[in-house]
Amino acid sequence: xxxxxxxxxxxxxxxxxxxxxxxxxxxxxxxxxxxxxxxxxxxxxxxxxxxxxxxxxxxxxxxxxxxxxxxxxxxxxxxxxxxxxxxxxxxxxxxxxxxxxxxxxxxxxxxxxx
Amino acid sequence: xxxxxxxxxxxxxxxxxxxxxxxxxxxxxxxxxxxxxxxxxxxxxxxxxxxxxxxxxxxxxxxxxxxxxxxxxxxxxxxxxxxxxxxxxxxxxxxxxxxxxxxxxxxxxxxxxxxx
Numbered sequence: 373x374x375x376x377x378x379x380x381x382x383x384x385x386x387x388x389x390x391x392x393x394x395x396x397x398x399x400x401x402x403x404x405x406x407x408x409x410x411x412x413x414x415x416x417x418x419x420x421x422x423x424x425x426x427x428x429x430x431x432x433x434x435x436x437x438x439x440x441x442x443x444x445x446x447x448x449x450x451x452x453x454x455x456x457x458x459x460x461x462x463x464x465x466x467x468x469x470x471x472x473x474x475x476x477x478x479x480x481x482x483x484x485x486x
Numbered sequence: 487x488x489x490x491x492x493x494x495x496x497x498x499x500x501x502x503x504x505x506x507x508x509x510x511x512x513x514x515x516x517x518x519x520x521x522x523x524x525x526x527x528x529x530x531x532x533x534x535x536x537x538x539x540x541x542x543x544x545x546x547x548x549x550x551x552x553x554x555x556x557x558x559x560x561x562x563x564x565x566x567x568x569x570x571x572x573x574x575x576x577x578x579x580x581x582x583x584x585x586x587x588x589x590x591x592x593x594x595x596x597x598x599x600x601x602x
Contacts, residue, residue, distance in 0.1 A: 403589070414490070414576050414593025415529070458527055464589065473542050474591065476529040 376463050378477030385451055386485050393446045393480045395461035402464050404444045405474070406435055409458040418446075451484045458482075489513050492577045492594035499567060500602055506563045507597045509577030517541075518560040519591070520552060521576040529576070535560055567601045574598045 377396045385391055395404070403422045407415035419428050421437035421444060428435045432455075434447040448455055458481050462474040492509040499505055511518060519542075520532040534542035535554040549565045560577060577594040 405590070407591075409527075412595065414578070414595055415591070416593070417590045420590065460529060462529075462591075473531055473534070474589075475531075479527045479529070481527070 376461060376475050376477040378461055378480055380480060381478060382481050382483075384483045384485070387452055388450050389484075391448050391451055391482070393459055393461075393482075394443070395445070395463075395477050396443045397463060398442065399463075399465055400441050402441075404437060404441075404464070405462045406444070406446055407460040407462060409460060409479075415458075415460055448482075451482075453484045453486050456482055456484050488594075490577055490579055490592050490594040492575075492597050494597060495595060496598050496600075498600045498602065501567055501569060503567050504563070504565045505567060505599070506561055507575055507577075507599075509560045509562070509594060511558055511577075511579040511592070513579055513581070513592060515579040515581050515592070516557060517580045517582065518554065518557075519578040519580075520560065520562050521578060521593075523574045523576060523596070525573070533560075533562075564599075567599075569601050572599055572601045 379394050383391055403420055405420045406418045408418055409415040419435045424439045424441045426437040432449045436445045458479050460479045461477040464474055490511045497505055517536045519534045521529050522532055523529045532544055532546050533552040538554045551563045554560045574596040576596050578591045580589050580591050582589050
């Protein structure tokens with residue numbers, strides 16, 4: 373069974389602080405995605421990373437893919453209350469019976485207080 | 487127009503009953519999925535269909551039966567509901583198989599099933 377460990381599970385911070393969420397596995401991903409989910413809605417894709425060592429920026433969000441493609445991180449600078457939500461990483465393990473199947477991490481519930 | 491729509495949004499029923507959840511996508515995608523999100527927010531794939539063909543069938547009790555009448559629809563029927571089936575069920579679609587550069591998942595709003 374391929375597992376994706378996401379940490380921390382809960383994060384409660386003040387507006388303006390920085391934070392990092394981690395996603396780790398012992399297996400190699402063909403690609404990794406980060407999603408954000410708000411209450412009562414489905415997850416929405418933030419980014420897909422494919423190449424080892426890749427860094428992508430989305431405004432105040434920075435996504436990194438590990439060189440070995442086994443881990444990823446999401447860093448948010450100067451968090452705002454609007455960043456509050458559930459953040460999910462999801463890895464794809466290409467090949468064999470796993471092709472096309474995304475495995476999700478346990479999620480990080482982020483609360484940013486004004 | 488909602489890209490991925492699923493009905494009903496809320497479902498409260500008794501143990502032992504049979505219920506269905508319907509899903510439709512108007513994105514022209516080839517692949518559709520059912521995911522289950524438990525009370526701890528863990529999201530786990532149940533089934534996936536590509537061009538109406540079942541391609542992913544996780545270890546799910548055979549009380550759960552998906553059906554894809556066409557590429558735009560994927561329904562989920564659940565027989566003999568149990569307490570442990572209570573969860574939020576998400577339908578999703580993607581243009582290509584999930585995970586690759588073109589494998590973005592588009593999720594519906596979810597169907598919250600409560601079994602009493």
